[in-house]
Amino acid sequence: MLKEIYEQPEVLQTCLSHYLSEDHPLSSSSAYSFIPSNLSQIHILGSGTSRHAGLVAQYWLEQVAGIPTRVRSASEFLSAPLPLVANTLTIAITQSGETSDTLAAARQQKNYSRLADTSTCQLIGITNQSESSLARTVDHILPILAGNEIGVAATKTFTTQLAVLACLTVHLAHCFKTISQERSHQLITELQYLPAKIASVLEQQQDIIQEIAQKLALAKHCIVLGQGVNRAIALEGALKLKETTYIHAEGYAAGEFLHGPVALLEPNIPVIAIVMPDQSYEQVINTVRKVKFHNVPVIGITATTIPSAALQILDHQITLPTTDELLSPFLTIVPLQLLAYYTAVQRGLDVDRPRNITKTLVVPES
Known part of the structure; x- marks a missing residue:
């Protein structure tokens, strides 16, 4: 992997x-x-x-x-x-x-x-x-x-x-x-x-992701939040965590999370929030503020242009290069993949052979 x-x-x-x-x-x-x-x-x-x-x-x-x-x-x-x-x-x-x-x-x-x-x-x-x-x-x-x-x-x-x-x-x-x-x-x-x-994300963010993974490995549950074009990335990030770490992870649209699922929050349930400088920024950061009110640790996947005031409410942050807001999923998924990998390693699991799952492989004949 x-x-x-x-x-x-x-x-x-x-x-x-x-x-x-x-x-x-x-x-x-x-x-x-x-x-x-x-x-x-x-x-x-x-x-x-x-x-x-x-x-x-x-x-x-x-x-x-x-x-x-x-x-x-x-x-x-x-x-x-x-x-x-x-x-x-x-x-x-x-x-x-x-x-x-x-x-x-x-x-x-x-x-x-x-x-x-x-x-x-x-x-x-x-x-x-x-x-x-x-x-x-x-x-x-x-x-x-x-x-x-x-x-x-x-x-x-x-x-x-x-x-x-x-x-x-x-x-x-x-x-x-x-x-x-x-x-x-x-x-x-x-x-x-x-x-x-x-390539720059893979090179520059590996150490902070490994540090976060050491703490995430202790969790039994995790929430991943995204909005707009990154709503599906929240779902994919949660899927990667479930597949590799066996942590019960759920992905939500940040705004929709406040309409019911917010009741799940407890201090020992970390939240990963995709906070990008796009048209969904205000809604995501508003949800993060409400999440922090419940003393929940928040891991932010952010960009270099995020206001410093917003960064202060995050317990950890993984900072990505800027790109066109429509194309941010190409970057936001990478730290979630790495986080799933390193968290699984911390939990002593076989990352490449997760339990109960098979994969269809088609290898061309040589």
Whole structure:
């Protein structure tokens, strides 16, 4: 797992290089020729970490490209499929291309499309394995190019899934003119800076994360808070803690946490808060203030531009480089991955073989 966390800058660079060309990024890319010209809605299917990548993409696709987007767990989709109308793009996301419930959901959607005679609909897959059952099911594949991921807890495949979805979002926003050309190129530039910024997080924040992990290892429960584009990162961070440390961790939208779940707080239940300098900042910091009122330790994942007054209410802070607020999930997930890893090590657990979990691996023949 640690090896694959540290491979993220390299694989992200490989993935971005595949989708971003030097001369005219995105707009003329043949990778997206399958998209319906009158796209009406997007459905995203996935499980676990892949579903969380889909939730980040939902925020991007709706807020940047202006396209109505719904995300459903693949297993839930089987009994409650999303309504399919003309010009729907369905995206199935799976690391291996062999995840059983995601495959079943994709096949069900394909059959549904045939029965409804919605010939303008498209079904695509985002996967790490271009030669897989998913590839044989969908109309088109967008590879994430992360290389083999052996660790059960997905890390580098999550980051590269985000990269493909971010590039797709910018492409759609450019085509449908929901953002200016200047804004499009600004996002592309920021995407290209991300591998170096992730490398700096891995290099500069390791010691403080290990120190925090020593204390977090004593906890039985943990809360992870995010808001806006980082709401799904709170869910993914909590999942990583559950998978690797066996700590009962729950992720919440920071604002929604105050409407009931706040009753869970006790002084021995740490809270990890993603506090980014974006449009959700005031709501997150307001929730953190209310959390601190209950004498709860707060670990902040922050950026260098956070006001010093806000930092004073945090018991610990992990500071990230600045980036475009839409792209902050690429950075905020990294300390959560490391925190899960080092906390599990502190608890004496086998990080690469967590109990009760199996991972589908597809290793190409040599």
